[in-house]
Amino acid sequence: MEPESFFTKNTKVALKHEPPGEWMPPVPDHSIPLNAGYPAHSLIPYEEMNEAVKDLIEEEKDLPFQYLGSKKVNTVKKFVRERLAERGVVLLEKEILVTAGAIQGIDLIARTFIDRDTWIVVESPSYMEGLETFRNYTDHYITVPIDENGMQTEELEKTLKDRKEKNLPMPKLVYTIPSFHNPTGTTMSIDRRRHLLELASEFDFLIIEDDAYGELYFGERPTPIKAMDSGSRVFYIGSFSKTVAPGMRVGYVAARSDLLEPLPWFKKDLGHPFAEATLGSYLSQTDMKKRFEMLRKVYQQNCKTLISSLEKYMGDIATWKNPSGGYFVWVHVPGVDTSKILNEAMQAGVAYVPGKHFFVHEQEGLSYLRLSFSYVSREEMVTAVEKLSQVIKKHIDQ
Amino acid sequence: MEPESFFTKNTKVALKHEPPGEWMPPVPDHSIPLNAGYPAHSLIPYEEMNEAVKDLIEEEKDLPFQYLGSKKVNTVKKFVRERLAERGVVLLEKEILVTAGAIQGIDLIARTFIDRDTWIVVESPSYMEGLETFRNYTDHYITVPIDENGMQTEELEKTLKDRKEKNLPMPKLVYTIPSFHNPTGTTMSIDRRRHLLELASEFDFLIIEDDAYGELYFGERPTPIKAMDSGSRVFYIGSFSKTVAPGMRVGYVAARSDLLEPLPWFKKDLGHPFAEATLGSYLSQTDMKKRFEMLRKVYQQNCKTLISSLEKYMGDIATWKNPSGGYFVWVHVPGVDTSKILNEAMQAGVAYVPGKHFFVHEQEGLSYLRLSFSYVSREEMVTAVEKLSQVIKKHIDQ
Incomplete structure (x- = not known):
C-alpha cells in the first residue's frame, strides 16, 4: 500500500514544501533564544x-x-x-x-x-x-x-x-x-x-x-x-x-x-x-488597559536594550530598523548567509530565526535575521548580541 | 463587491449544504434535552x-x-x-x-x-x-x-x-x-x-x-x-x-x-x-480505570431506565435497538416524520435529534429519532419518554 496514492492533489503539492515548523531547529539549552516570538515568563499572568x-x-x-x-x-x-x-x-x-x-x-x-x-x-x-x-x-x-x-x-x-x-x-x-x-x-x-x-x-x-x-x-x-x-x-x-x-x-x-x-x-x-x-x-477580572500599558513599557524598554546592544556590538557589521512596537528587530548582515551560521551561533550560545524563512523567494533573505526582544531578559539580550557579533565577524573576515 | 465571486470552487459547493449544526434548533428551557450527546453535569470532574x-x-x-x-x-x-x-x-x-x-x-x-x-x-x-x-x-x-x-x-x-x-x-x-x-x-x-x-x-x-x-x-x-x-x-x-x-x-x-x-x-x-x-x-492524578468503570455503570443504568421507559410508553408504537454501550438509543416510529413533529415535542417538553440528519439520503431517516441517555437524570428520562409518546401518538392517530 502506497500512502501517496491516497493523498489529494492538494496534499501532494503541499507536501513538496518543508514540514511545518522546520524553519527552526531545536535550540540547545545553553543558547539564549532570541528566536522566540513569545512572551517572557514574567509577562504571562499565570x-x-x-x-x-x-x-x-x-x-x-x-x-x-x-x-x-x-x-x-x-x-x-x-x-x-x-x-x-x-x-x-x-x-x-x-x-x-x-x-x-x-x-x-x-x-x-x-x-x-x-x-x-x-x-x-x-x-x-x-x-x-x-x-x-x-x-x-x-x-x-x-x-x-x-x-x-x-x-x-x-x-x-x-x-x-x-x-x-x-x-x-x-x-x-x-x-x-x-x-x-x-x-x-x-x-x-x-x-x-x-x-x-x-x-x-x-x-x-x-x-x-x-x-x-x-x-x-x-x-x-x-x-x-x-x-x-x-x-x-x-x-x-x-x-x-x-x-x-x-x-x-x-x-x-x-x-x-x-x-x-x-x-x-x-x-x-x-x-x-x-x-x-x-x-x-x-x-x-483584569484591567486590560493597564495591562496593555504595562506591556508597552516593558517591551519598549526591552527593545531599547536590544537596539543599544546592536549599536555597541554590531554597529560596524549590520544595519537594522528601529521598530515602533511589537516583538522584533530585523537585522541585515551583508555578506553573511544567516541560515548557514545558525548552528554555530547556537553552539556559541545564541539563537535567532534566519531571514530566508520569511521570503517566498528564500534567497532574498539570506543576509537577514530576526531577533526578538519579547522573551529573554535584558541581561541575556546584551550577552546574546555580543556572542552573535563574534560569530558573524568570524564569517565576515573569512 | 460580491463575496461569492471570491469563494473557492470547494467553498461554493460546501455552502450548498445546510450550515453546520443546523440539524438541531435551540431547545427551549423547559424541554428535557434527550437530544444532547454530552456527559451529565455530575459526570464532568470539574x-x-x-x-x-x-x-x-x-x-x-x-x-x-x-x-x-x-x-x-x-x-x-x-x-x-x-x-x-x-x-x-x-x-x-x-x-x-x-x-x-x-x-x-x-x-x-x-x-x-x-x-x-x-x-x-x-x-x-x-x-x-x-x-x-x-x-x-x-x-x-x-x-x-x-x-x-x-x-x-x-x-x-x-x-x-x-x-x-x-x-x-x-x-x-x-x-x-x-x-x-x-x-x-x-x-x-x-x-x-x-x-x-x-x-x-x-x-x-x-x-x-x-x-x-x-x-x-x-x-x-x-x-x-x-x-x-x-x-x-x-x-x-x-x-x-x-x-x-x-x-x-x-x-x-x-x-x-x-x-x-x-x-x-x-x-x-x-x-x-x-x-x-x-x-x-x-x-x-486520576485512576482512569476506576473512572471508566464508574461511567460504564452509570450509563448502563441510565440506558436501562430509558429502555424500560420506552417499553412502558412506546412499546406499541415504536421499535428500538438495545445498545451494548455508548450514549444512544435509536428509535423507529413507523408512520411519523420525526423532523416535522420536533417543534411540537419541544413545546410539549422533550427534545430529540430527528433521524434524517444521520443519513446521506435524508428521506431514509424520516421515521427515526435518536435519544441520548448520557445527559439528563433518570427521572427526567422517564418523564420525557412519556411526553414524547403522547406527541407521537397524536400523529399516528391522525
Whole structure:
C-alpha cells in the first residue's frame, strides 16, 4: 500500500514544501533564544489565570467543560468588540469569529478563498507561519517589498497595472501585517493604508490585516486598516497570544458577515469552551488597559536594550530598523548567509530565526535575521548580541 | 463587491449544504434535552479539573500558557498509548496525533485524502457531524446499512464487486463507528470487523475507525478494528469528550506514520497547550480505570431506565435497538416524520435529534429519532419518554 496514492492533489503539492515548523531547529539549552516570538515568563499572568479558572468553576461548575454553555465565552467577544470600537473598528457580533489563535483565522480564510490557481499578494518579507499556511493552497505569489513605511503600495500598484495590461491573472487576496510587522518591526503609514484600500477597490481584491501586535505600540497608536474599510474588503485578525498567553490559543477574525459566513463551515474543532471561558473569566477580572500599558513599557524598554546592544556590538557589521512596537528587530548582515551560521551561533550560545524563512523567494533573505526582544531578559539580550557579533565577524573576515 | 465571486470552487459547493449544526434548533428551557450527546453535569470532574489546573500552574508556572513547553502535554500521549496497548492497539509515539476533539481528526483526514471526485463509504445512518464534515469535500457516497451486528459488510462487498465489474469509481475511504455506534448504538461483530479489513486490502481502501465511545461498554469489551490492522489501513480516532469533558477539546488520531504524516501540514491551530496540559495533569492524578468503570455503570443504568421507559410508553408504537454501550438509543416510529413533529415535542417538553440528519439520503431517516441517555437524570428520562409518546401518538392517530 502506497500512502501517496491516497493523498489529494492538494496534499501532494503541499507536501513538496518543508514540514511545518522546520524553519527552526531545536535550540540547545545553553543558547539564549532570541528566536522566540513569545512572551517572557514574567509577562504571562499565570497566577491570575489560576484565579480565573477557580472563579469560573465556582460560578459555572461543569459548563466550561461542556460543548457549549459557558457565558464567559461571550465575554471574549464582548471584550474584542469594545476594544476594537475604541480603535475605530465598529463591529456587529456576527462580524466576529473566535478562532484558535490568529493562525487558525489565516488558515480558514485561505481554505475558503484560495484555489490552487488563485494569486495572492504577500509582503516581502512576511510572517513565516503565514507563508507556510498559504503554501498549502497556492504557489502563485506577488511579493511587495517593505520599507520603513511598511508595504510599498506604489510598487503593488505598478505591478497590478502591469498585470492588468498584460492580461495576467489578478490577485484575490493581499496579506499584510501593517503594524509592527513580523519580522521587520515596521509600520505602514496611514497614506499607504488608504492607498491599499483604494487599490483593493480598483483591482477588486480582499485584504487580510494581521494585527497580532497592534496593542504593543511604543509611540503613536496606529489606526487599523479595518477602521477605514468603507468597502468592507478587510479581514481583521487579532490575537490574545501576544498580550495574554499564546497557549490559550484564542484569536479572532472580524469581517463583514457575508465574507465571514463560510468560515465556520470549515472550522471543525467545535470551539474551545474551556480555554475561551478561562480567558473570558480572566478578562472580566483584569484591567486590560493597564495591562496593555504595562506591556508597552516593558517591551519598549526591552527593545531599547536590544537596539543599544546592536549599536555597541554590531554597529560596524549590520544595519537594522528601529521598530515602533511589537516583538522584533530585523537585522541585515551583508555578506553573511544567516541560515548557514545558525548552528554555530547556537553552539556559541545564541539563537535567532534566519531571514530566508520569511521570503517566498528564500534567497532574498539570506543576509537577514530576526531577533526578538519579547522573551529573554535584558541581561541575556546584551550577552546574546555580543556572542552573535563574534560569530558573524568570524564569517565576515573569512 | 460580491463575496461569492471570491469563494473557492470547494467553498461554493460546501455552502450548498445546510450550515453546520443546523440539524438541531435551540431547545427551549423547559424541554428535557434527550437530544444532547454530552456527559451529565455530575459526570464532568470539574472539581478535579480545578485541582489539576492548580497543581499544573504550581508546578509549571507559565509553561502551559506558552506555545510549547508543558511536559503534561506528553502525559496525554502516554496515556493514550498505554490505554490502547491494553486494548490490543500497539503504537509508536509518532503514530499518534493529538487533535482538538475527534471531529478535528475526521476533518484533517478528509482534507488530506478526499478530492472532490473521491468516493467514500459511510454507514447508513452515521454520525451527523461526520457527514457534515465529509460534505465539505465530496458528494460521492456509497452507503452501507447497519443491522444489529453493525455495518453489513456483505452488502459493502457486493457493492464493491459490482462497481468494479462495471468499472465505476472505487471508494478510497470507509468511515465507520464500529462500537456503540452513533446514532444506532449497535456494535460491529468481530467477523465483520475482519471482513472489513479483508475488503480494505482486496479493494485498496483506508478505514476511519471512530471509537469515541469505545470505553463505554456495558458487557463485552469490543476489540478495535485497529488491533487487527496488519495491513495498516486504519485511522483510529479516539476522544476524551465522552469520558472526561468535551469542552477540553482533546481527541487523537492513530495511524501508521506515513499516513499520519501530512495531517500536521494542515493542522494550523498549533496545538492547545493549556487545555492539553490541564488534561495531562488530570490524567496523572486520576485512576482512569476506576473512572471508566464508574461511567460504564452509570450509563448502563441510565440506558436501562430509558429502555424500560420506552417499553412502558412506546412499546406499541415504536421499535428500538438495545445498545451494548455508548450514549444512544435509536428509535423507529413507523408512520411519523420525526423532523416535522420536533417543534411540537419541544413545546410539549422533550427534545430529540430527528433521524434524517444521520443519513446521506435524508428521506431514509424520516421515521427515526435518536435519544441520548448520557445527559439528563433518570427521572427526567422517564418523564420525557412519556411526553414524547403522547406527541407521537397524536400523529399516528391522525
